[in-house]
Structures are given as C-alpha cells and as structure tokens.
Amino acid sequence: MKKIIVTGCNGQLGRAINLELKGYSDIEFVNTDVEELDITNIDKVMELAREVKPYAIINCAAHTGVDACEDEWDKAYRINAIGPRNLSISATETGAKMVHISTDYVFDGKAQKPYTEFDKPDPQGAYGMTKLAGENMVRDFADRYFILRTAWLYGDGKNFVKTMLRISETNDTVSVVKDQVGSPTSTKELAAAIKHLLFTENYGLFHATCEGSCSWAQFAEEIFRLAGKKTVVRPITSEEFAAKAPRPAYSILENYMLKLTTDYMFADWHDALVAYMRELA
Numbered sequence: 001m002k003k004i005i006v007t008g009c010n011g012q013l014g015r016a017i018n019l020e021l022k023g024y025s026d027i028e029f030v031n032t033d034v035e036e037l038d039i040t041n042i043d044k045v046m047e048l049a050r051e052v053k054p055y056a057i058i059n060c061a062a063h064t065g066v067d068a069c070e071d072e073w074d075k076a077y078r079i080n081a082i083g084p085r086n087l088s089i090s091a092t093e094t095g096a097k098m099v100h101i102s103t104d105y106v107f108d109g110k111a112q113k114p115y116t117e118f119d120k121p122d123p124q125g126a127y128g129m130t131k132l133a134g135e136n137m138v139r140d141f142a143d144r145y146f147i148l149r150t151a152w153l154y155g156d157g158k159n160f161v162k163t164m165l166r167i168s169e170t171n172d173t174v175s176v177v178k179d180q181v182g183s184p185t186s187t188k189e190l191a192a193a194i195k196h197l198l199f200t201e202n203y204g205l206f207h208a209t210c211e212g213s214c215s216w217a218q219f220a221e222e223i224f225r226l227a228g229k230k231t232v233v234r235p236i237t238s239e240e241f242a243a244k245a246p247r248p249a250y251s252i253l254e255n256y257m258l259k260l261t262t263d264y265m266f267a268d269w270h271d272a273l274v275a276y277m278r279e280l281a
C-alpha cells in the first residue's frame with residue numbers, strides 16, 4: 001500500500017489530487033489541512049511522517065493571497081518556505097518522494113518568450129519571493145523531489161472563473177486587466193501531470209501549465225462566452241486596476257522539462273476551461 005500525505009487538502013489542488021487518484025486500490029491518502037497538520041510546525045510534521053511512513057508527500061498548502069502576502073511577510077515565509085522545508089526534511093528522513101507546487105510569480109514578467117525551467121527567477125513581490133524560497137528549501141532538503149510551477153489555477157474553490165461568473169449575475173460590465181498574459185490551468189490538468197510524474201524517478205523542476213495563453217481580459221471574455229452571459233468585459237491596464245502586489249506582465253511558462261524528458265502534454269487552456277465549465281454546469 002502506498003500512503004500519500006496531502007497537505008492543504010481542502011484547497012483547490014488538494015481536492016483535485018484526491019479526485020485524480022481516487023479508485024487506486026494500492027493508494028491510501030492521509031489528507032491533512034491546517035487543523036490536522038500545520039506545515040509550519042516541524043515537530044508535528046516529523047511526527048506524522050514517522051507514523052505514516054509515506055510513499056510521497058504532496059504539498060498543496062500555501063499562503064496564496066498574493067496581495068495579503070505583501071502585509072504578511074512572516075506568515076508568507078512560514079507557510080511558503082518553512083512549511084516546504086519541514087515537509088522536505090520529513091520526506092528525506094522517511095524515504096518519501098516530495099511533491100511541491102510553485103508559481104509563475106517567481107519570474108519578473110519582463111520576458112518576450114515563454115520562460116523555461118532554465119531561466120533565472122526574479123520575483124517582484126512577497127508571494128513570489130516566498131514561493132521561490134520554498135522551491136529552494138525543497139531543493140536543499142528533499143532527496144527526491146518534483147517541483148511543479150503552475151499558473152492561473154482554477155478548480156474546486158475560490159478562483160477567477162467563479163468570481164467572473166458571480167460578478168456576471170449582477171453586473172452588465174466588468175473591468176479586467178488586459179496587459180498581463182498567462183496560461184489558465186485547471187487543477188484537474190495539474191493533478192493529472194502530478195500523477196504522471198509521481199510514480200517515476202523523473203525528478204526535478206517542471207513547468208506545468210496548460211498550453212496556449214491569453215490575457216485576463218480574454219480569459220474573462222471566454223468564460224462569459226462559454227456560460228452564455230451577456231456581460232461585457234472592459235479591458236483595463238494593471239495600473240488602472242491598481243492591485244497592491246506587483247504581478248508579472250508576461251507569465252507564460254513553457255513546459256520545457258516535461259517536453260525534454262517525457263511525451264506528456266497538458267491540454268490547451270481553452271479545452272481545459274470548456275471541460276471545467278461543463279462540470280460546473
């Protein structure tokens with residue numbers, strides 16, 4: 001029996017991982033969220049890992065509030081960096097594989113072509129900086145790890161697609177940023193990629209986003225079109241939107257390591273969105 005500890009199991013990705021690996025008779029999940037296992041507590045993390053002796057630890061826990069991180073540096077470093085450190089130490093001690101999720105926000109967004117795993121990160125805000133620190137902790141402390149950098153994630157939880165649909169219930173127009181481009185990625189697609197890697201020895205850092213790209217404004221337009229909503233998108237600049245945290249203007253990741261080492265392909269962002277909205281309906 002392969003036991004898998006999932007942290008942050010109530011989050012979007014935690015739920016998708018459970019669905020993706022459901023029904024495998026040789027897999028047993030030990031699902032935890034902050035109440036069962038606060039990943040910032042090294043003693044609790046070690047205690048659980050020693051008791052479970054997991055095949056793998058999949059870290060879906062994070063401080064994902066991009067703007068909140070700017071006011072909560074300590075909390076963000078604890079959850080996004082110390083947490084993965086603790087889990088990696090416990091994975092190494094118990095012989096488990098470590099799966100960790102990172103983000104496109106580790107880049108500065110000034111590129112003109114998709115970022116690969118070989119490009120140099122240069123995060124611009126607290127979220128990106130603490131997530132990059134988390135990647136480094138995993139590299140330093142885990143023997144066998146998969147780090148997957150993803151972007152613009154949506155699934156079962158609070159996300160951009162649901163926010164747009166909610167706004168469309170009461171608004172005829174919505175202002176959405178037009179000068180940030182990226183690759184919307186469903187948690188279902190990301191969970192499938194994790195499953196693909198998990199039982200291999202193909203360790204390392206992977207970009208893991210749906211194929212293709214769009215701006216947030218185009219993403220919103222497509223959501224409304226698929227939902228049959230009349231809501232009009234008013235494209236605005238990031239400056240006009242004035243979010244607290246800086247966000248990369250160019251956020252497109254190439255899944256280069258997956259292409260170099262496997263024949264695994266993510267779905268196109270548009271196809272993944274169609275599948276997601278069908279499920280929502």
Ligand SMILES: NC(=O)c1ccc[n+]([C@@H]2O[C@H](COP(=O)([O-])OP(=O)(O)OC[C@H]3O[C@@H](n4cnc5c(N)ncnc54)[C@H](OP(=O)(O)O)[C@@H]3O)[C@@H](O)[C@H]2O)c1
Binds near residue numbers: 035040064158
């Ligand atoms: N969402 C995106 O657009 C996006 C983009 C790129 C990368 N990512 C990365 O993808 C991963 C999954 O993201 P997601 O959207 O599924 O996140 P999410 O929905 O925000 O879920 C994160 C979960 O972690 C829990 N958590 C917070 N602090 C914890 C702690 N100290 N110990 C244990 N659990 C804790 C949260 O609980 P509370 O809700 O109670 O805080 C929540 O259940 C994260 O690593 C994230 O950085 C996300």
